Amino acid sequence: MRVLIIEDEHKIANSIKRGLEQEAYAVDAAYDGETGLDLALNEDYDVIILDLMLPKIDGVEVCRRLRKNQVHTPILMLTAKGQLNDKVEGLNAGADDYLVKPFAFAELLARVRALTRRPRNSIGSILTVEDLSLNTLTFEVKRGDKSIELSKKEYALLEYLMRNPGRILTKDQIINHVWDYDADILPNTVEVYIGYLRNKIDKPFKGRPPLIHTVRGFGYRIGRHR
Amino acid sequence: MRVLIIEDEHKIANSIKRGLEQEAYAVDAAYDGETGLDLALNEDYDVIILDLMLPKIDGVEVCRRLRKNQVHTPILMLTAKGQLNDKVEGLNAGADDYLVKPFAFAELLARVRALTRRPRNSIGSILTVEDLSLNTLTFEVKRGDKSIELSKKEYALLEYLMRNPGRILTKDQIINHVWDYDADILPNTVEVYIGYLRNKIDKPFKGRPPLIHTVRGFGYRIGRHR
DNA sequence: AGATTTTTTCAGCTGTTTCTCAGCTTTCAA
DNA sequence: TTGAAAGCTGAGAAACAGCTGAAAAAATCT
Numbered sequence: 001m002r003v004l005i006i007e008d009e010h011k012i013a014n015s016i017k018r019g020l021e022q023e024a025y026a027v028d029a030a031y032d033g034e035t036g037l038d039l040a041l042n043e044d045y046d047v048i049i050l051d052l053m054l055p056k057i058d059g060v061e062v063c064r065r066l067r068k069n070q071v072h073t074p075i076l077m078l079t080a081k082g083q084l085n086d087k088v089e090g091l092n093a094g095a096d097d098y099l100v101k102p103f104a105f106a107e108l109l110a111r112v113r114a115l116t117r118r119p120r121n122s123i124g125s126i127l128t129v130e131d132l133s134l135n136t137l138t139f140e141v142k143r144g145d146k147s148i149e150l151s152k153k154e155y156a157l158l159e160y161l162m163r164n165p166g167r168i169l170t171k172d173q174i175i176n177h178v179w180d181y182d183a184d185i186l187p188n189t190v191e192v193y194i195g196y197l198r199n200k201i202d203k204p205f206k207g208r209p210p211l212i213h214t215v216r217g218f219g220y221r222i223g224r225h226r
Numbered sequence: 227m228r229v230l231i232i233e234d235e236h237k238i239a240n241s242i243k244r245g246l247e248q249e250a251y252a253v254d255a256a257y258d259g260e261t262g263l264d265l266a267l268n269e270d271y272d273v274i275i276l277d278l279m280l281p282k283i284d285g286v287e288v289c290r291r292l293r294k295n296q297v298h299t300p301i302l303m304l305t306a307k308g309q310l311n312d313k314v315e316g317l318n319a320g321a322d323d324y325l326v327k328p329f330a331f332a333e334l335l336a337r338v339r340a341l342t343r344r345p346r347n348s349i350g351s352i353l354t355v356e357d358l359s360l361n362t363l364t365f366e367v368k369r370g371d372k373s374i375e376l377s378k379k380e381y382a383l384l385e386y387l388m389r390n391p392g393r394i395l396t397k398d399q400i401i402n403h404v405w406d407y408d409a410d411i412l413p414n415t416v417e418v419y420i421g422y423l424r425n426k427i428d429k430p431f432k433g434r435p436p437l438i439h440t441v442r443g444f445g446y447r448i449g450r451h452r
Numbered sequence: 453a454g455a456t457t458t459t460t461t462c463a464g465c466t467g468t469t470t471c472t473c474a475g476c477t478t479t480c481a482a
Numbered sequence: 483t484t485g486a487a488a489g490c491t492g493a494g495a496a497a498c499a500g501c502t503g504a505a506a507a508a509a510t511c512t
Contacts, residue, residue, distance in 0.1 A: 010321065010322070168365050215365070225373065
């Protein structure tokens with residue numbers, strides 16, 4: 001899957017790039033509208049992530065020109081908080097979805113996946129690890145047939161873990177996926193949230209083996225080692 | 227592949243230089259911003275490693291001026307621990323990645339490789355020596371089908387050995403690759419860690435031939451002599 | 453606004469890891 | 483055969499990673 005990012009803030013562009021590459025996407029980045037438009041017209045991408053505010057040619061204009069040139073690649077528009085009008089304009093110009101800054105990487109990934117229509121989990125949108133299940137549509141979490149209530153952050157963390165079952169995720173990876181890209185989060189915060197999750201999904205189920213594992217020096221893992 | 231290092235601390239600059247040269251990079255070093263900028267503008271590099279704190283012209287400014295002059299060479303920014311704001315500034319000025327000091331050489335090498343889009347070693351690569359395997363994505367280490375638990379340093383050492391199977395690595399090379407550049411490590415420490423690894427990957431597998439070999443007077447080697 | 457929940461940080465505690473040291477063993481050459 | 487150099491290893495001090503209760507800060511609800 002090939003992705004093009006057109007975004008002038010290098011920090012954001014590169015953090016998205018790195019994140020998507022870890023998810024096995026091939027990513028190109030352009031830091032202004034002109035270069036981006038050029039790449040989008042001449043290369044073949046599966047998704048284009050497009051910032052609204054751009055030097056040389058702005059995002060709405062890039063969008064318009066692509067559609068005019070019969071490029072129908074799905075476009076995910078990035079907008080800052082105040083640019084609601086531009087957002088509407090963007091969608092009118094032919095964007096397929098939008099995301100308000102600042103966003104968590106996991107959210108972006110979900111949109112990109114939606115746009116590439118690549119259902120990661122074949123059975124609808126239910127992630128499963130042993131007897132734990134998470135429905136990404138209804139946000140329902142269950143262990144066995146017992147329902148579990150989670151806060152928003154707890155849920156985001158659990159979803160990220162469950163999308164990578166059996167794989168060790170470092171605290172840094174977790175911070176980058178679950179929190180906004182401009183959040184300044186201590187590693188200890190991750191430890192605390194892991195604690196909260198354990199209190200809800202492992203501690204009350206004494207008979208069953210714990211699902212969340214600490215791998216000292218490396219990170220955390222949900223489910224059995226693959 | 228040509229690399230330019232702009233770093234005023236000679237000790238660091240030279241240790242990076244030596245390390246990269248061993249990996250077959252051609253390396254130039256500049257010890258202040260002015261000289262560095264000059265070289266970067268007039269020569270052709272594949273990556274620039276740029277310290278933030280520099281005499282004459284600081285790193286952020288070097289970065290900004292390069293981008294302004296249409297030099298798009300990937301830049302890896304080096305920052306000290308406390309300089310988080312500067313880091314953000316650096317990325318906004320056009321750096322592509324950053325590394326917090328002090329770092330292990332192996333980490334720097336990984337970033338440089340990522341920036342030069344060299345062999346994709348980041349996603350799911352499995353290193354193998356005889357019946358020993360190491361998965362760099364999941365950090366899983368196995369001999370035969372038996373899983374082996376390693377500490378972080380043990381893992382880093384084993385990874386370095388396994389990236390150079392059949393090759394003799396001196397204690398100095400090992401120290402430079404596995405430990406932070408400012409760590410002051412005795413050669414004996416390497417002997418101790420080799421001992422730890424043997425306890426875990428050779429001793430418990432009595433029937434099979436040992437994989438870690440001492441080459442008296444030279445260093446250590448994993449796997450058969452090539 | 454005040455109350456409640458959620459998010460985040462902080463400080464103290466625990467067990468583990470890291471690293472050095474000192475004494476021991478092996479190797480090798482004179 | 484013996485002495486020096488190189489390497490090995492058990493023991494222990496210091497540093498660190500991770501867990502947790504509690505409290506501060508921020509967001510959300512009524």
